[in-house]
Amino acid sequence: MVSVYLESRPMNENNPGVHFITITADEAGQRIDNFLRTHLKGVPKSMIYRIVRKGEVRVNKKRVKPEYKLQNDDEVRIPPVRRSDDEQAPVSAGIDKVAVLNDAVLYEDDYLLILNKPAGTAVHGGSGLSFGVIEGLRALRPDARFLELVHRLDRDTSGVLLVAKKRSALRALHEQLRAKGMQKDYLALVCGQWQSHVKTVAAPLLKNILASGERIVRVNSEGKPSETRFKVEERFTLATLVRASPITGRTHQIRVHAQHAGHPIAFDDRYGDGAFDQQLTVCGLNRLFLHAAALRFDHPGSGETLRIEAPLDAPLRQCLLYLRAHHK
Structure with a gap:
């Protein structure tokens, strides 16, 4: 508290x-x-x-x-x-951890700030975390009148994260999300050979909160309607690189839909496959291979359609280079 x-x-x-x-x-x-x-x-x-x-x-x-x-x-x-003074230490520590956000900016203007969020960084404090991306941005930019998350990414997911710098921009972008006018594309490395004809996974998702506070999502007929589109990007002998585009925006949606299709994502600590992860340790990977690669939306000020892309970080690039060399 x-x-x-x-x-x-x-x-x-x-x-x-x-x-x-x-x-x-x-x-x-x-x-x-x-x-x-x-x-x-x-x-x-x-x-x-x-x-x-x-x-x-x-x-x-x-x-x-x-x-x-x-x-x-x-x-x-x-x-x-x-x-109180006792609460200042976690804040200072958090600022140090998120100072790297200054180098993660992909795009900025008077309306928007778009980051390539590092893996392992929560988008906001809570669930035992005193500091996240949004708190870090506010600390790094104390003169900013308004900074609010437009959407969220899981802590272990990297990639494009959209932050509004005006309330009018936040309202406009939320309206695009509600109208499904914003396209999000993720890259995921999944276990086994994804079948090319499986282009859509539509399975209702039900969220459960455990006593520990951990969120677990399962496919359940009583859950909310959920849909993700998948496209094969690259094949390897033991894995497939897929592009996942969520139509709805449920918690852990891509991760659970990939698991439901029989192809869990590499190093997913909740919905993954330990034996598959073990095979990938030789390429130096030790994090969830899920990356928000691109985001397309209409600019809230100009109305221009923007497509922002976020490059893969070093661990993900190294993993793909290894697979291309040894498991193509």
Whole structure:
């Protein structure tokens, strides 16, 4: 649990711990509680609701309720809320870990920031992780008014990750996701020979949360409709490199659909095949071979269709070079 305290200072406009934010047109329309959750990162929701109820958060010098919707040019007063000193160490450590994100930028403009996310880095904190990509970006860019994930990638999956720099961009991109107007292409190395005629796996997926907090997804008739398209890219004697394009966006969808088709992905610690993984250790691979290779979408500002590609990292490239040399 995050330990937080309010500095006990008089509530007045000369308090140096208080800061004021003028709401822009892009930020207007959202609830004050959601706005505060973005600006008071790591502060529990209970604390946010407490400072709103006590009137320590003010809009245009007036008390507001948590459901108040911000308007353009509103002036929001935010009191000095911070973590205790004991919580600073994990944050500092997290910043060091994600400093590499500066070198992972594939594309950036006033609306978007697109990364080639490294494998092993969570996209956000939680589930025992104090820091993730989005927290790292906010720490590395403290002057950024708005940074929010448009979609997610599993911690062990690398590749294209889209971050919105404006609320209007986030809304537009989420609408594209809902309308299935955004195309995502992944590269996966799977066990055995994928049959070319298997172009689509449509199997409902049901998510279960174990007592440990771990998420396990299974094909189940009671699950949500899910569909992934597959295309063979390259064949080896013991594996197939496939391009996977999810039509729906369920948790672990590509991984479970590949397993369901009888071709689990290399080094998948939840849905994989240990014997297959053992065969691949000679090529130096020790991570999930699932990479978000390309993303196609309409730019939220210009309307131009963009296709962003992310190159494979060194371990994945080395694995393919070894297979081409010894198992083609």
